[in-house]
Amino acid sequence: MTISICLTANPFTQLTDSNWRFKSSESDYMINGLPNGVLTSVKDTNHPFKKYVMLMITKILESHYGTYTLQVKNKFNVQQLTHVISLLPEGPPVTPRDIKIIYITAVSIYLEWTAGFDGGPDQTFWLNVFDRETSDWFIVNNIPDTTKGQGGLFEYKLTTKQGLLPGHKYIIHVGAINSISNVTGSSVMAQIKRLLDKGLPVITIIGSTFGVLVTAGIVTIITLLWRRGRICKGICGRYCYYMSFNH
Structure with missing residues (x-):
């Protein structure tokens, strides 16, 4: 295993000016090497002031x-790096949380x-x-982890299929599983919308039928009037004129 941190400084620090600090539940001490570890550094050939300071452990122990x-210094100052690297044993996945409905x-x-x-081994969700x-x-089951094990927001579509x-x-629980263990996370309640019946709405059908009936009625009335020798030229007008025909 190699723990590597990229540093940029001018003038650059020497390896002897770099100290790793290790902290666990049982220990807290400065280390300049381990019985089965090596401290080293590698320069970045593309950048004159950049270097990778590495702690290499050939065999991981509990x-x-x-x-x-990592604490480093040059002739100007001593700087404690703000980020921390955690080395953890493989274990169960961290419980997924905050499940909610998007729409x-x-x-x-x-x-x-x-x-x-x-947790180390690849996880999937269920x-x-x-x-x-x-x-x-x-x-x-077997919902792939698109976060590649690093955590973060995850989206999924559950369907009628x-x-x-x-x-x-429905009440929906989310969980995660890897080769070591299975964990259950939070839950949420949701209701699927009801499907509408196929076809035109009833009011449309009624409206169309009514329109046909009204049209048919007007045609029938006009036909009867025509046969009787009278026809109204202004059904929707202000005045209505009639014409007489000899039979």
Whole structure:
């Protein structure tokens, strides 16, 4: 294992002016090397003032798990680096949290949650979906971790093809699993929108039918009037004139 930190300084520090600090639950001390470790540095050939200071450990022991920081100095000052590197043993994934609904359609639920560190081995996510209407449940497994184990916001679309039913209410739990263990995270409740019946709305159908009936009625009236020798030339006008025909 190699812990490497990139430094930029002018004039640059010497390796003898670099000290690693190690801290764990049982230890807190400055180290200039380990029985099975090597301190070294490598210059960046593309940058005259940049160097990589590295602590290389050839064999990881349980006592090496903890946090490492690097203290460096040149002739001007001593600077404690603000970032910390943690070396942790492999373990269960960090529990996913803060699951919430982004939006819902008639066929899907768009979810978002905060993924945690994968624990070392690759993790995948799973969803436990409980139907409050039928008391049935189903599980969606093997959801790939797009955060590549580093954690952060994660989005996923759950659809009717996976078992959702329109109009039903669901309680959804999110969890994570790796080769070591399985953890259950937070939950959220959602209701799928109901699907609308296919076809034209009833009022449209009625309106169209009514229009046909009205039109047919007007044509019938005009036809009867024509046969009787009278026709109204201004059905919608202010005055109505009639013409007589000899039979």
